[in-house]
Amino acid sequence: MxxxxxxxxxxxxxxxxxxxxxxxxxxxxxxxxxxxxxxxxxxxxxxxSARGVGLARGRTRIVGMLVPSLIWPWIGEVVQGAVDVVESGGYGLLLFTCNRGAQSMRQFAAQVSAKSFDGLLVIEPEGTLDYITQLPGRGLPVVLIDDRGSRRVFPSVATTNLAGGAAAAGHLLGIGRTRPLVVTGSRRFGCTRDRLAGFVETYAANGHPLPPELVVEGDFTLECGSRAVQRLLEGGVHFDAVFAHNDLSAGGAIRAVREAGRSVPGDVAVVGFDDVPYAQHTDPPLTTVHQPMREMGEAAARMLIDHFAGTPLPETPQVLPTTLIVRGSTVPTTPVPNPPGQTGPAVPATPAVPV
Amino acid sequence: MxxxxxxxxxxxxxxxxxxxxxxxxxxxxxxxxxxxxxxxxxxxxxxxSARGVGLARGRTRIVGMLVPSLIWPWIGEVVQGAVDVVESGGYGLLLFTCNRGAQSMRQFAAQVSAKSFDGLLVIEPEGTLDYITQLPGRGLPVVLIDDRGSRRVFPSVATTNLAGGAAAAGHLLGIGRTRPLVVTGSRRFGCTRDRLAGFVETYAANGHPLPPELVVEGDFTLECGSRAVQRLLEGGVHFDAVFAHNDLSAGGAIRAVREAGRSVPGDVAVVGFDDVPYAQHTDPPLTTVHQPMREMGEAAARMLIDHFAGTPLPETPQVLPTTLIVRGSTVPTTPVPNPPGQTGPAVPATPAVPV
DNA sequence: CTGAAAGCGCTTACAG
DNA sequence: CTGAAAGCGCTTACAG
Structure with missing residues (x-):
């Protein structure tokens, strides 16, 4: 038929x-x-038929992608970037998550052994690096996205966590803040160490070495941000800014500052990291270090597709720059005059994020 | 080798x-x-080898999934549910998005023709229903998720938008609110019409038919929620509650109410829809109608996998219930007494959402 | 209980 | 410029 x-x-x-x-x-x-x-x-x-062609040619025209989980908002962005490029190249994207832990990895490994795809894009789920590392040796090209452990054993796409931290520091120094509180992510992530290092070094280089009590380890939750702020305020430790390692914990910091009766950015300026949609919806909107998630997914996919077409995989990581996005949490918004016929406060435009 | x-x-x-x-x-x-x-x-x-087996058996053991875009947070949830079930069944999930419009659909259609997968899961991208409709006739089993147009031509998984709207109404009536403002989503979506109908009918049945000025069409953005509230307040229209058709617009409503110097929930109680992570981070946290996104993805995938194993596809939609989640935007949180040794306000626990 | 052979739907030397 | 044949790595009647 x-x-x-x-x-x-x-x-x-x-x-x-x-x-x-x-x-x-x-x-x-x-x-x-x-x-x-x-x-x-x-x-x-x-x-x-894809099946017939696949068998005859020994390739599937499918790219595998392994990610920890899709419920973290930034991963969706990366996958979207990857799927766009993969599709444009006439390939398909076979998606794997590590949501069910070891069982997920077992099923993923089975698909690898069955040669279900020609190449692999990876956002490394914790603890899987040993397995992933042996894949290129078995003939499967691998491109790593956001090498969290900072080990450079694969072709990879990364972003400038160090420069991002430095940019946050430069901005806060520029608006006269000399005693910033840093709420880090979990220290076991390379990105956290880099963001901290870039920030600390910049402050030190400008004559403001950070005292240890101003660096608090967090865990990327809203609560860690608000708790850190509360604790310092209660302890009477003075600070005039917060640099949080993601937007959610920055949001928690904003809230705690305001609940303590202080103002943002007047008394305390707050900077986050990531620039997820939530950053536009805090009050005031969050100044943050934008990570080029979409672009990282695109770049990684392009590396793999080009490799299939003959271009060798690059040996050094392709680094996409972070961008500092300045919003109301560090710089007071100039009140926009109301256009004629409108009496309420002007609402800043925000890109639509449909439900 | x-x-x-x-x-x-x-x-x-x-x-x-x-x-x-x-x-x-x-x-x-x-x-x-x-x-x-x-x-x-x-x-x-x-x-x-998956290729050899595939050709010999005439099936790929791959499930296709077509979604509009991955950058909407709830879609990630659905895909996560689907991928978990698909993987558990020993299948792979080939992901397609409609991010690049017509070109995306062309490439998707090519993969369909190439028989790259054995069955298809669909969250219908706008305007693709005509194409999707002809697929089962070409031998490709299709399961629709959240049939937005409310046309029941496919096996599908849906949720109770009507009952969800009714639950929101029942809750607001229960706390004595008789003049609710409704900020809808775009009217062209079936889900919007259902949410509105369930809400309006419940109010009418309880002796409070909604006057037209209390129903405002929105577009799922934060701005539409705040603008609607501002406009009514300025127009002197009295209302004591807001039912917004998604969490983001509900968040906008909360903000506009508070910026106008009124209290939430005291003067105006606010209810959203979806229960995305953002709902936990509004101030106060948002009462909302939880949609079982993950479960819908799981159910749809299970339908398809079971079908491959011989179970016929169900003819009636599988309906998963929404759940009303009550938070501080409708019911004042009872102040939690501070535990000994803690002086700040107690922070309610929120599940960790890693960066 | 086991195997030789044909077939799934293509591609690719090889020969002409 | 074109085609017959072998092969990709399996499964599945069919025969014994």
Missing amino acids: RITIADVAARAGVSKTTVSRVLNGRGELDDDTAARVRAVIEELGYVP | RITIADVAARAGVSKTTVSRVLNGRGELDDDTAARVRAVIEELGYVP
Whole structure:
């Protein structure tokens, strides 16, 4: 019932070989023959079976992607970037998550062994690096995204966590803040160490080495941000800014500052990291270090697709820069005059994020 | 270099047919033979090639999933639910988004024609229903998730938008609110119409038919929620509650109410819809109608996987209930007494959402 | 209980 | 410029 290359060949009065050549544009062939075959392909609506092509060519035209979980908002962005590029290249994206822990990894490993895909994009789920490391040796090209452990054993795409931390510091120094509280992410992540280092170094270089009591380890939750602020306020430790290692904990910091009766940014300026949609919805909106998630997914996918086309995988990480996005949590918004006919406060435009 | 079934057969001294039988547990075979073959499989680390199996069996053991975009937070949840079930069933999930519009659909259609997957899960991107509709006729089983247009032509998984709207109404009536402002989503979505209908009917049934000025069409943005509130306040229209059709617009409503110097929930109680993570981070936290996103993804995937195993696809939609989650935006939080040694306000526990 | 052979739908040397 | 044949790695009647 399904149309095969044999049907096309028969109807066009040529061999399967010839049809295949037309399909793949390989070899010289008579213009008339080619035109006739093409007409039949069109007429029959023939599309080569991915299974047949896959077996014959020894490749699936599928890219695998392994991520820890899809419920973290920034991972969706990375995957979106990757899927766009993969699709444009005529490939498909086979998605794996590590949501069910060891069982997920077992099933993922089975698909690797079954050669279900030609290459792999990875946001490393914790504790899987040993397994991932052996994959290239088994003939599977791997590109790492956001090498969290900062080990440079794979072709990878990274962002400038160090420079991002430095940019946050530079901005806060620029608005005269000399005693910033840092609420870090978990120390076991390379990104956290880099963000902290860039920040601390910049302050030190400007004559303001950070005292230990101003660096608090957090865990990327809203609560860790508010708790850190509360504790310092209660302890009577003075600070005039907060640099939190993600937007959620920065949001917690903003809230705790305001609940303590102080103002943001007047008394305490707050800077986050990531620039997830939530950052636009804090009050005031959050100044934050934008990570190019989408672009990282795109770059990693492009590396792999180009590699299939013959370009060797780069040996050094491709680094995409972070960008400091300045909003009301560090710089008071100039009150926008109301346009004629409008009496309420002007609302700043925010990109639509549909439900 | 790659190990094939022929290698296993040779080493075990049997035919490929026998190895295949061991692999698939089909046909009677001698216990000793089976054990020997299994030992060789183990020894060689043999895993059948997905490509070979796929071609021979005429199926790929891959499930396709088409979604509008991954940057909407709730879609990530649905996909996560689906991928968990698909993986558990030994299948792979091939992900397609409609992020690049018509071009995305063209590439998706090519993969459909190439028979790249055995079944399809769909969150319908706008305007693609005509195409999707013809797929089952071409032999591709399709399960729809959250049939937004409310057309029941496919096996599908849905949630109770109508009952969700009614639950929001019942809750607001229960706390004595008789003049609610409704900020809807775009009217072209079936979910919006259902949420509105359930809400309006419940109020009418309780003797409070809603006047037209209390129903405002929104677009799921934070701004539409705050603008609607501002406009009514300025117009002197009295209302004592807001029911917004998603959490983001509910968040906008909360903010506008407070900026106008009124209290939430004292003067105006606010209810949202969805229960995305943001709902826990508004101030006060948002009462909202929880949609079982994860469970919908799981249910749809299970339908398809079961169908591959022989269970017919259900003809009526599988409906998963919404749940009303009551938080501080409708019911004042009872002030938690501070534990000894803690002087700040107690912070309610929130599940960790890692960066 | 086991195997030889054909077939799944393509591609690719090889020969002409 | 074109085609017959072998092969990709499996499964599945069919025969014994």
